[in-house]
Structure formats: C-alpha cells, structure tokens
Amino acid sequence: MRSRAPGRSARRAPESAASSWTRRTLISGARTWSSLLVSTGDPDRPARACDTATEATVLRAETLWDIGYRTVGRYLTNVAGGTLDKRLKNSELDILLQMGFTVFPIFQEVGNTVSAFSYAKGRAAAQRAFAAAYRIRIPAGTTIYFAVDFDPTGTEITGSVIPYFQGIASVMNQRAGYYRVGVYGTRNVCRQLDDADLAGTSFVAGMSTGYSGNLGFALPRNWAFDQIQERTVGAGSGAIAIDKDVMSGRDPGLSARDPEGANDPFLRMLDLVWMEALSWISTHPGSAPAAELVCQFYRRSAHNNEQFTALMGEVDQAFVNEVLAVLGATDWDPNADATAKIAHPDFPARSISADHLFAALNGYLHRGIPTGGGTPDTADIGGWAGDLISTLNGYQAAVNAGYAGNLGDYAADTLLIDTDALSNRFGLADFVEDCTGFNVANAYALNPAVGLPDHMRQALSAATPRENCFMRFWRSRTHDSSASATALGENTMAGSNGVLFDGIRSLLLLTGSPSVSLSDYSEQDRAALGRTFGDRLLALRG
Structure with a gap:
C-alpha cells in the first residue's frame, strides 16, 4: 500500500449531487459513444x-x-x-x-x-x-x-x-x-x-x-x-x-430444468423419434405411417429379418439414418442405450427392452388389431404368439444341454416366469413387452389423434386406479373370455391358422436356434404347452 504525500488531507471533499450525476453520465456516455465507434x-x-x-x-x-x-x-x-x-x-x-x-x-x-x-x-x-x-x-x-x-x-x-x-x-x-x-x-x-x-x-x-x-x-x-x-x-x-x-435483460436464460419423471430418458427419446416421423411423412409421400416408422427405428437391430419383413414391412433405412443424424449418432443400439430401457409398473424387478416391445407393437399397427377372441392372428406373431412358438426352440436347447423333463415340464418351469434359465424364450419380461405393445397399438387404433408417445406414457403410468397390462390385454384380445385365453394358446401351437400364419410359424422354428419343426412334437404336447400359456395369462391378470 502506498502512503499519502506529507500534508495531504486523508479525506476528499464531499461530491455534490450534481457533480456525481455528471461524472456518472460522462462515464456511461463514454461507454455508449464507444459502442458507436467500435462494436465492442x-x-x-x-x-x-x-x-x-x-x-x-x-x-x-x-x-x-x-x-x-x-x-x-x-x-x-x-x-x-x-x-x-x-x-x-x-x-x-x-x-x-x-x-x-x-x-x-x-x-x-x-x-x-x-x-x-x-x-x-x-x-x-x-x-x-x-x-x-x-x-x-x-x-x-x-x-x-x-x-x-x-x-x-x-x-x-x-x-x-x-x-x-x-x-x-x-x-x-x-x-x-x-x-x-x-x-x-x-x-x-x-x-x-x-x-x-x-x-x-x-x-x-x-x-x-x-x-x-x-x-x-x-x-x-x-x-x-x-x-x-x-x-x-x-x-x-x-x-x-x-x-x-x-x-440487456431481454433473455435471462433458463434457471431450472424440466423435472425428471419415470422413464424420462426413454419417453423423451420416443418423443423425438415421433417428431422426426411426423416430419418425414410430410416430405416423403408413400412412406409408412409415422407410428410404424417409430417402431421400425426401435426394432431394426434385433427384429429385422425376412420373417419380420413379411409380418410388418421392411425397415425404412433412410428414415433410420435421418433420425441418427438428428441425434448426432452413427448408430444407436436399442439394447445398450439407456434411453431404450423401460421401467414397467407391472414388472418392477428390472427394466424391459424397447426393441421387443416395438416389434410387437409394429405387428399390430401394420396388420390391425385381431377380432377373433380365441383365434391367433398373423399380427400376434410379432409379439406373444411368436414368443410362444419359439418355446419349442428353447425346449430343444435345454434338452441339448441336459434337461431331462418333457415339454409340459419345460412349460411349467419357464413359461411366463422371470428366469433366463433353461434357455427360456418366453419369460415374464417378454410377456410384459408383448402385452404393452398390444395395449398401446389398441389404444392408438381407437384414438390416433393422441400421439403414440402419449399412449405409451399412459401404458407405463403407475397412477391408480389402473388395470395391469395383463388384464388390459386379456380384456381386449380375448374379449373377457377365459376360454378364449386357453384357445389362443392351444390354436397357436396345435391348430391351422391360415397359410401365412402357418408358414411363418414353420419358418420361425426352422430358423431358430436350434432348428426344430412342428412335427418334432406331438399335437397333444403342443396343445398342453398352449394351455399352460392360457392358464398363466389368467393367473397374471389378477
């Protein structure tokens, strides 16, 4: 600190109000005039x-x-x-x-x-x-x-x-x-x-x-x-x-973020893909409907072979590339990305996966909601019916690994149960995804004016009172009929349901791992497997 010169007063004379105003104005004016001379x-x-x-x-x-x-x-x-x-x-x-x-x-x-x-x-x-x-x-x-x-x-x-x-x-x-x-x-x-x-x-x-x-x-x-x-x-x-x-004060900036709700990363990503789909169809006449484009984006990695193309149409890769460009990604793995992991109120044990859910949803959007309560439809193969059919592949894989039970035992040990043991191909998480896909498709078909993301929000809401996803599926798919629930399972595994359904069923079994055919198992055993599905559905609905 520098000392004052000898004899200089330590206090400055008080500044008048007028001179204070003049000094402030000159300083402020200089800054204003400066901005007219140079942009800074x-x-x-x-x-x-x-x-x-x-x-x-x-x-x-x-x-x-x-x-x-x-x-x-x-x-x-x-x-x-x-x-x-x-x-x-x-x-x-x-x-x-x-x-x-x-x-x-x-x-x-x-x-x-x-x-x-x-x-x-x-x-x-x-x-x-x-x-x-x-x-x-x-x-x-x-x-x-x-x-x-x-x-x-x-x-x-x-x-x-x-x-x-x-x-x-x-x-x-x-x-x-x-x-x-x-x-x-x-x-x-x-x-x-x-x-x-x-x-x-x-x-x-x-x-x-x-x-x-x-x-x-x-x-x-x-x-x-x-x-x-x-x-x-x-x-x-x-x-x-x-x-x-x-x-200047015209824009104070943001001071808070939107609150993070349940499934927020997944639902925000879904909102974005939906927005891009709406933009896409406005500039690409003849493309698939917006809701199906969304499903294609989510299912493209794991549900995009010839069977799925036959069931629900070809994936529009140009649309997928557009969404990836918007997201700033060269690729996006729906199995690995956190935005595709979904917390479901009816399955709190762990998250469910978006790719399988959207494959089930896509099948119903593409082919329509089935009307026959106890008759399986080709639209079902993208979801629960395809999973039930693949149970035969899972059973054979378990047998090859040393499982000694028969097909009925295998159904009792694995079907709609939360376990990955015994090469289970149709666990509880799979069925939650199937039911949710069906329920969202049904709600969207009844009220398409409400966007797909909002129907998904409703399906995932834990707000009470609510019916669980199994009850909603049972009511709409079987028309409140316990007999139809049993018939759905039996006819899927043992019945003839039309050339396309039967052909895709055979193709799924032949291309599964390991490859099997329907004739490898008796009709009686297959019907019993289907009845187990119906019984488990009735138990889950509550």
Whole structure:
C-alpha cells in the first residue's frame, strides 16, 4: 500500500449531487459513444454474462461466480468429426443451475461460410438443436441461439441466411414453438433477422470489430447479449476461457430444468423419434405411417429379418439414418442405450427392452388389431404368439444341454416366469413387452389423434386406479373370455391358422436356434404347452 504525500488531507471533499450525476453520465456516455465507434464498445466495462466452449466443472463455475458472472452460454452439440468437446452435458447443467447461474443455449456446428446456409440446412440445424436441448430437459420457452459466425454481405443474408432461419422456423412451428429462436451474428445479420421476424432475440458478435456487418450499424432493438471481450479467468483447474457478454435483460436464460419423471430418458427419446416421423411423412409421400416408422427405428437391430419383413414391412433405412443424424449418432443400439430401457409398473424387478416391445407393437399397427377372441392372428406373431412358438426352440436347447423333463415340464418351469434359465424364450419380461405393445397399438387404433408417445406414457403410468397390462390385454384380445385365453394358446401351437400364419410359424422354428419343426412334437404336447400359456395369462391378470 502506498502512503499519502506529507500534508495531504486523508479525506476528499464531499461530491455534490450534481457533480456525481455528471461524472456518472460522462462515464456511461463514454461507454455508449464507444459502442458507436467500435462494436465492442468499452470491452472493460462490467458484464454479468459470458459464453464458453469449455465444460463448466465445479471449480470453473466457482471461478466465474467469484468474479461476478451469473449467466453462462453453452453449446448444445459437438461438431461431427471434430476433436473439441464443447457439448453441454447433463451433469454440467446441474452444476450451473444448482450454483445459481442461468444458462442460454447456443447451436453452432458449422456456420462460418455462406455454403453452410440454406433452407434445408436450417431445418437440419433446428432438428439437431431441438433434439439436443430436449434430451437434457431444457424447458419449453427457452431461446436457442443459432450462430451465423461469419461476415455475410447483404446479398448473402437475403439469399442464404434468411432462408436458413426460415428452415429453422418451419421445424419449430411444426413443434408448436416449443423452443424460441435467437440468432448469433453481426449487428446487420441480427437486425435483418429481427426485421424478418425470424429471431426473437439477438446475441451480437460484438468482438468481431472488423466485420462490415458491425460497422455503422446500431445494436439491434432485440439484443439480449453483446459479446465484447475474449479472456481467460481463474487459475489451475479453475481456469476457463470465456467471451464476456453484456446483457440487456431481454433473455435471462433458463434457471431450472424440466423435472425428471419415470422413464424420462426413454419417453423423451420416443418423443423425438415421433417428431422426426411426423416430419418425414410430410416430405416423403408413400412412406409408412409415422407410428410404424417409430417402431421400425426401435426394432431394426434385433427384429429385422425376412420373417419380420413379411409380418410388418421392411425397415425404412433412410428414415433410420435421418433420425441418427438428428441425434448426432452413427448408430444407436436399442439394447445398450439407456434411453431404450423401460421401467414397467407391472414388472418392477428390472427394466424391459424397447426393441421387443416395438416389434410387437409394429405387428399390430401394420396388420390391425385381431377380432377373433380365441383365434391367433398373423399380427400376434410379432409379439406373444411368436414368443410362444419359439418355446419349442428353447425346449430343444435345454434338452441339448441336459434337461431331462418333457415339454409340459419345460412349460411349467419357464413359461411366463422371470428366469433366463433353461434357455427360456418366453419369460415374464417378454410377456410384459408383448402385452404393452398390444395395449398401446389398441389404444392408438381407437384414438390416433393422441400421439403414440402419449399412449405409451399412459401404458407405463403407475397412477391408480389402473388395470395391469395383463388384464388390459386379456380384456381386449380375448374379449373377457377365459376360454378364449386357453384357445389362443392351444390354436397357436396345435391348430391351422391360415397359410401365412402357418408358414411363418414353420419358418420361425426352422430358423431358430436350434432348428426344430412342428412335427418334432406331438399335437397333444403342443396343445398342453398352449394351455399352460392360457392358464398363466389368467393367473397374471389378477
């Protein structure tokens, strides 16, 4: 600390109100005049917001908080094929919100040349941004800032950038304006998009002082953030590179996430696939209905051979590729991804799998809900009937491994029981998936105006009072008939049910592991297996 000069008073004379006002006005005016001369204005002026491509760990977030930042802009996705991991993560968003920050999301994967901008590319950008934000529970009404990170000429703005944002608007409008659209760019870009009513708020690229789009243009009237200075703050593990942003207050950023409910990852993924299916059928006439496209996406890995093609149609690989591109994935395994694991209120022991459930659902959507109470239908083979038929393959596998019981014993030991022992091909989890697939298909057929995801939500709801999935299946599939439940099982295994049904049944047995044929087992034994199915269904319905 430096000492005062000898004889100098330690106290300054009180400042008059008028002179205090004059000093503040001059300082403020200088900062305002500065922003007219150079787009950053005074880069050293205070700011409470920043944006960064670096993950905000606890230590880095503490650095930002300690020096006065309260709002942070973060990127929703990474650049495909890039090495920089700039994507906002679930855990990071929790850290920021729990510390008291607000957050504004930014979407930029390319955007630094005019070739990156067109109507079609705007639609693709909106789909990617929406999916990334929705999956991490960013709430409705949040503004996503789409980047125009170069200095477009007036012709490039009108010919490429505006169509790009029209593409973004078309996707957001299809999704009922769930998220708002903002723009990051030069003052000129932001002003023109505001005038075209294509961006609700602007994030101004003020640091790009040499851009023609920042020279001679005032700040857009809808500016929310103005980027003015690049800097690194903190030290060691708390160091973080940021851009300092001035806030107008028009967009405070999100302060909370949507609450996470039961099956939230699965249901949010289902919502996204459903939205993409609706978009797909609007631009691809003649494609399968949206609900079937959704089923194809989920069943494509494990239920996509010639039998399933015959039962429920060919998987539309172009649609699958479109969804994968929106998700930013080169592939997506419904058996491994957490978003395909489902907690079911009627099977609390463990999660059930989406791929098998959607195969059962697809069969009924494609072929219709069967009307014959005790007569099996080809639509059933995609679900419970196919599983029941494959019990013969499981029995033979168990015999080959040393099982000494007969087919009736095997049915008693495995059928609709939660066990993977004895090569069980039709355990309780399988039947929960089958019943749920049927119930959702039936509900959707009765009321298609309610989207497929909402019917799935209802089927998975634990709200009371409710019938379990087995009771709902029994009521609708057998028409409340215990005799029909028994007949369904017997006729599936021992009866003749039409050329297509019988042919696919034989094909399933021949291509199963190990390969068997219907004639390897007596009709009496097969009928007994079917009756066991009926008895177990009646017991499960409660």
